[in-house]
Amino acid sequence: TRETPMVVVKSGRTEAGASAAASHTGAMAGSEQAYEAAFEQAGVLRVSTVQELFDYASILAGQPLPETDGVAIVTNAGGPGVMTTDAVGDAGLSLASFADETVDAFQAALPDGANVYNPVDIIGDAPVERFREALDIALADPNVGATVVVACPTATFEFADLAEVVAELQAEYETPTAVTLMGGSSTRAASERLAEAGIPTYFDPARAVASLDALREYREVRDRERVEPRSYDVDRERARSIIRTAADRGATRLGVEAMDLLAAYGIPIPEGEVVSGRAAAAEAAERIGDGEDVVMKIVSPDILHKSDIGGVAVGVPPREAGDTYEALVTRARNYQPDATILGVQVQKLRNTDAGVETIVGINRDPSFGPLVLFGLGGIFVEVLEDATVRVAPVAEPDAREMLDDIEAAPLLRGARGRDPVDETALVEVIGRVSQLATDFPAIVELDVNPLVATADGATALDLRLTIDPEKA
Incomplete structure (x- = not known):
């Protein structure tokens, strides 16, 4: 492309x-x-439509790409000029700001009552010579990357003559141009002449602007940095062992008990351990917490949303770890008596208040294979649905674009006095998860949620994945 x-x-x-x-x-x-x-x-x-398909194809085939996003509008009718201005505002383009010299030239060339600022209204009595002079001045402005000529029928000019002027000046300046001729069947000959010059014509100004916007889009495609996805130093054998061990016991769903899978791919995780029994929980809490509070989570492949059933306890003092273990297991069994309970994870407590909870995930599409998702995470991830997707493998520029895509992007850059997060760390986690997805087709789905991003890095606090044992 x-x-x-x-x-x-x-x-x-x-x-x-x-x-x-x-x-x-x-x-x-x-x-x-x-x-x-x-x-x-x-x-x-x-x-979205077949009409747009042909509009895009027509202008891409006939016009050069704009050097800037600034659009100049030259019209003999105020209303259509304003409509064109609105269309520019709706597109990815901008209304060109004329240089002082350009404004001076318009003031000298145009009659009283004309608008010398953008959109340039040369008023309804304009002959074709006035169109020529105004368009010539606009095209000479360095801030103008594209032009739209909007013409309504009057007794002072012929559309065919205007077509000759537009074709001549477009060839001279080589600036992308679209023309709106609002004269019905009387514009047929002019449209044919402009088509010969590769200049598309429309009745609706919005279509003219949308076509110019296609040139801007394609310019960005041409200018986009092309980078091969990075290959990270990972422990594939360790990851393969974790997946195969789960498959051998018939497991298809894994949770925090598989956090070492992330560690094998260089994704930071807090110190933690899955325990069975209150005594083991108390010992692990004392050791992992080192006197500080810990986090405890029920471990069950059958319970997907642990927080919803009270299956997560945050800020547990080590002396209360045994009782908390019993409480978590009891809640899980009351919620789903036939659930498989593998134990309780005791995890080092991380301060999430200073960070932003995000999510990085994997899903396999039947047409495109592994997809990588990034978005705002936490317990409301499915409610807010603030996420973006790329096809794996994901290169670094695409990963950085993912951070910009979400509506919560300002939170990553610092909000309400918080420090901006380490975006490089988030980009690296996206890349490592992308590599994990391409390396192991057995992973059908994976959620790292939350992935807490702070000024000092990004840490995965929870994991959920589904595997296909036949591909393990």
Whole structure:
């Protein structure tokens, strides 16, 4: 896509559409997030309609890419000019700020009543020569990366003459240009002349702006840094042993008892131990806490949301660890009598108040394979749904973009007096989880939640994963 732009319209964007796609063409029924991620990473421009598909293709084939995002609007009608301005605001473009010399030139060239600022309104009595002069001035401004010419029919000019002017000046300045001709069938000859010059024409100004925005999108694709995913130094044999041991005992769901899987891939975890019995809990709490409070969590592959049933105790003094062990096990058995209880994890207490709880996860898409998720974590992760996805393997620039994608990104940069988190540490965890996903197809799903990010790094406090024993 760096050499040849690719534009795709894909059905199945909505839940109903995806259901219809699945019933007719199974291969098209991949997850919407997976397609979005794949298109983004591959530099594919996605559109929603067939009309947009042809609009994008037309301007990408005929116009150069803009050097800046600034758009100049030249029009003989105030209302359509404002409509075009609104469309620029809705797009990823911006209204060009004219240089002082440009404003002076407009003031000298245009009559009283004309607007010399952007959008430039040359008013309704403008002959074609005024269009030429205004467009020439706008194109000469260094802040202008693209232009939209908006023309409504009047008795003072012919659309065919305007087409010649626009084609001539676009060729001279080589600045991407889109034209809105609001004259119905009277614009046919002008549209054909502009099409010969590779300049698209539209009736709706919003379509003209959206097409220019396609050029901006593709410029970003062309300019994007291409980096191969990093290969981290990991202990694959240790990870393979953990997965195979679980598969051999018939387990498909694993929790905090498999935290060493993360450690094998260099992801920081707090010191912890899974214990059975109150005495063992008390001993582990004393040793791991070293006199300080600890965290205790029920360990059961059948209980997915431990916090919801009171299966997590934070800030447990070592002297109370035995009683807490009994309480956690009792709650778990009351909640689900047939649940398999593997024990209780005693974990070193980390101060999460100074950090941001995030989530990094893996899911396997039938079309694209392993997907890596990053977002705001904690117990409300499924309520807030503030997350973004990439197809593994994830390169460092893509991982950094993931941090920017979520709505909670400002929390990572410091909010309400907090220190900004170590974003490099988060990027590395995303990369290591991505490598884990590609190395072990047996991992069907994985959640590291919460992954607490602080100014000093990122630490995984909990884990949940599903494996396919046949692929272990």
